[in-house]
Amino acid sequence: MEGLNLELSKAQLNSNETKLHSYLRLYEGDDAESLLESLELILDIAHRKFKDMFRESWVKFQDNTDMKFAQLTEICESLIGITKETIFNTFQFHPRDLSLYSELFSVLNETTKASVHHVYTTNYDRVVEEFCASREIQLIDGFWASPNTRRALWKSREFDKPTTGKDVVKLFKLHGSLNWLQSEYGIEQVMTETILRAPTPVYKKNLLIYPGKSKIPPEEEPFKTLYDKFETQMKETDRCLVIGFSFRDAYLNRVFRDFVRSGKGQLLVMSSNCKLTVAKTLLGIDEKDLATFVEGNNFVPIPCHFGDENWKQQLGNALRGIPLPIESPLR
Secondary structure (H helix, E strand, C coil), X not given: CHHHHHHHHHCXXXXXXXXXXXXXXXXXXXXXXXXXXXXXXXXXXXXXXXXXXXXXXXXXXXXXXXXXXXXXXXXXXXHHHHHHHHHHXXXXXXXXXXXXXXXHHHHHHHHHCCCEEEEEECCXXXXXXXXXXXXXCEEECCEEECXXXXXXXXXXXXXXXXXXXXXXXXXXXXXXXXXXXXXXXXXXXXXXXXXXXXXXXXXXXXXXXXCCCCCCCCCCCCHHHHHHHHHHHHHHCCEEEEECCCCCCHHHHHHHHHHHHCCXXXXXEECCCHHHHHHHHHHCCCHHHHHHHHHCCCEEEECCCCCCCCHHHHHHHHHHCCCCCCCCEEC
């Protein structure tokens, strides 16, 4: 999100877009997710049945300039479009990320002895797919390559297929991917990141859950299946490692919260401010009250950023304190 905020600050905005963006930043800070939520809220009002009540209304800004509500909604739509395009530019796959994932899986293999890694991610990039391809690791991601059309199409039963290799990654991209599209053939995975600014005869829309949109469990595919798989696995597993997640998805938070409070599993969280995030955002308690969960071994903090100088040592130490064998959901 830091990278997204930085790129948004560089976006070329017209005067009205700049004005609205500045006011939202004044109240929401540089949190791109909160900015999108505010823009969507304004549009939600505009699209409801009482929208005609506001159509001719005027909106006054703090500098005493004003505009019609209808114009305000046009600016909101423009800013949302710019933000979505910035997301595609920011979260493109970068080969430099492969080295970090190579080190991550090396630590996991050394300490857990697991042959199958279940990876649940809210990231949009292709780094896990590219990593598996570079290492000849069997990847199961819910897509099936049609021998007739050579298109990779969504088939959820792929997750239940037998594994064939010693190292296997089952990948569940909970918020979608930059290369997922709704097409006339179904849900399709294409080779490269593709942003649709308008529908085409073949492709209808990108399949992403954008920041600020994850307040209720999704009902459309492939997201419904992915969320259901996550919830089911979290009821069955006893250990879960979370890396760099901000716990901003309300539905996923409920699943994580039930997991921690059940006392039946261990939640390992790696981030520089993991204790504060887990206390405030996930559990809704004071940080000092985390001691109960830490002492009960239900929450294992790993207070470093993925990629910090000593992240491998801290992760390895945390994992070596967990009884083997382990096959945990991994983000």
